[in-house]
Amino acid sequence: MSQVLLLGGGISAFAAALDLAEVGVRVLIADPVVRLPQVPVRREGGEIAALLAEVAAPIAADGPDSPEAAPRPVRTADVLLRARGGWAPSPERSVWGIPPVPLAKSCMALLGTGGAFRAYLDRLKPVLTIGKEHNLGALVDSRLGRNVRDTLVEPFVVEGFGVPSHAAEVALVEAGLNEALTRAGSLSGAAELQFEEHAAREQVIEPAGGWDRFGELLVERLRLFGAEVFAGEVASCVLEPDGRWAVTDADGALQRFDALIGELENVEATASHAAQATPVAWPRDEQADADNTPLSLHARLAALRPELTRQYAEFGIQGVPADVADGSDALALIETGGGESWSARIVSNAGSEAVLRLAGPARPNGEIGQPPVPEALASLGVQQASGAIVTHVTVAAPFATDAARDRQREAREMIAREYPTLILAGEDVHGGALGAALAELRPAAVQLRRKLTGISE
Structure with a gap:
């Protein structure tokens, strides 16, 4: 045998x-x-x-x-993003923050009227320019504007991959998005076509x-x-x-x-x-x-x-902002004194302790620092819960480039x-x-x- x-x-x-x-x-x-x-x-x-x-x-x-x-499947929470001095819902059915309807109220609340109209120009640009750009950040800038990238897209990409969108390739972040661009004729239309597939692929699952x-x-x-x-x-x-x-x-x-x-x-x-x-x-x-x-x-x-690794930290918090409703997540970027971007997600579940989850930048394997807990608490206006322990792990970073x-x-x-x-x-x-x-x-x-x-x- x-x-x-x-x-x-x-x-x-x-x-x-x-x-x-x-x-x-x-x-x-x-x-x-x-x-x-x-x-x-x-x-x-x-x-x-x-x-x-x-x-x-x-x-x-x-x-x-x-x-x-x-x-x-683990319940998918509505995500709030930080902009214009407060928290507002991420556009419904968005893909990595890319809004399917640029002039929706949710987009205007986050981008302002001018930013939303700039994003709407995506619907008017020629089809011939679609599907040619492989860099995600450059694609969003050219189609929807930098305001959309900074406010809507960057928090999700940094959280998911540990790099800014200008360091990530479209096909690695969202497989099929370039093909959807060609079919839809706009980036916002491509997000609309991709949403169901995106939601299924990104659904958190557990036994x-x-x-x-x-x-x-x-x-x-x-x-x-x-x-x-x-x-x-x-x-x-x-x-x-x-x-x-x-x-x-x-x-x-x-x-x-x-x-x-x-x-x-x-x-x-x-x-x-x-x-x-x-x-x-x-x-x-x-x-x-x-x-x-x-x-x-x-x-x-x-x-x-692994060439690159990422650090993740999690701990209980209290004093969640009033405009972050129970059952919603609040996602923001934290800039450290060393110039790094960490994502910070407040998970606020009704009837249980709120949790803060930090995801660090992709770094060369072996380079390990401390999660920016004080900076995150100060930036978000929350406090570490009494007796809460910070759990901290390092794992391989997702591939962001071919x-x-x-x-x-x-x-x-x-x-x-x-x-x-x-x-x-x-x-x-x-x-x-x-x-x-x-x-x-x-x-x-x-x-x-x-x-x-x-x-x-």
Whole structure:
């Protein structure tokens, strides 16, 4: 029987292992604790909802189901933006702040009459200029005016991507928007066409019983298909000439596996430990680049680390402004003394403590600072709730340009070609997107299981 070692990781790693276990491949789990999402999860292309529904469904027709795993959309709150000395609702059915009706009352309240009429010129510009601009900020400036970009668009883009709209590409922020421009003949008309797709893709989703419970159910599901916990602690993994992996535990015991699954952090930790223990403990340097410098898997993994990361912070607050109604979110940008822009979202739910969520700029990996809590409190006119603790995490930044996305994809594809029995999982190598990780990894797991079960070469 073929056997695979799951080194550990998050939902995508365990989902890939589940795809193997379901067809009889023996899976051993080095770390049975699932690393769970640390920021709200968007529905994206539907892969996340499909996995949740799969784990919720019974294995056999007459077996028990697990309703706690079923996908549940999180309520979408109305968003208030700050302009003209107060808070006013973001235009209805807007896409990244782009208003579908520039002369609507909501636009006039935020932009003023002059700003709204400037935005309306978008409807009068020639069709020939549509769909040519790839930079989102430049596109909004040219069609709707800088006032729309600064007031309506920038807060959403900075919150979503950690960069200003002039540093983001249209196709990465809103897939299909350029095509909608051509069909509609205006940017505001394109937003109208895109809204339903945008809302579905950006809908926050979670398991009915929460992510902690889903992690437990995912491990239980693996166990039902025969998965077991790896006895001991993995010390090193060595790729042997026949393509199998020799795995040594901390006591020196050796086992061989047909494939490995793990997130970048798990694989790198094992590689680093092994490299310190013995000079031959990781794959042979058999792949040479154009300059004839050989690169090992260890070097390939180092090149795959996220180029940019973002910090997120959250804590309870009190003293929410009177014009921020219960059940609404208030979104604003906070400029720090160092010239950085952070997004700040007040989440005010009736009957519960209000929360302030800060999302930082995309920074080179390794550069970490402190969230601007005092600046945010002062700017928004709120206070930190008594005893409230600031939770703080750092994760991979979303891709805002094709170049960044393509570099990461090429690095992943290089490892997949050179090490076909290694499934490298995790959102960190997919711009922090769980849906994108699942969309790539689950087909890779199916291909591997066909190989391991003898269906294909």
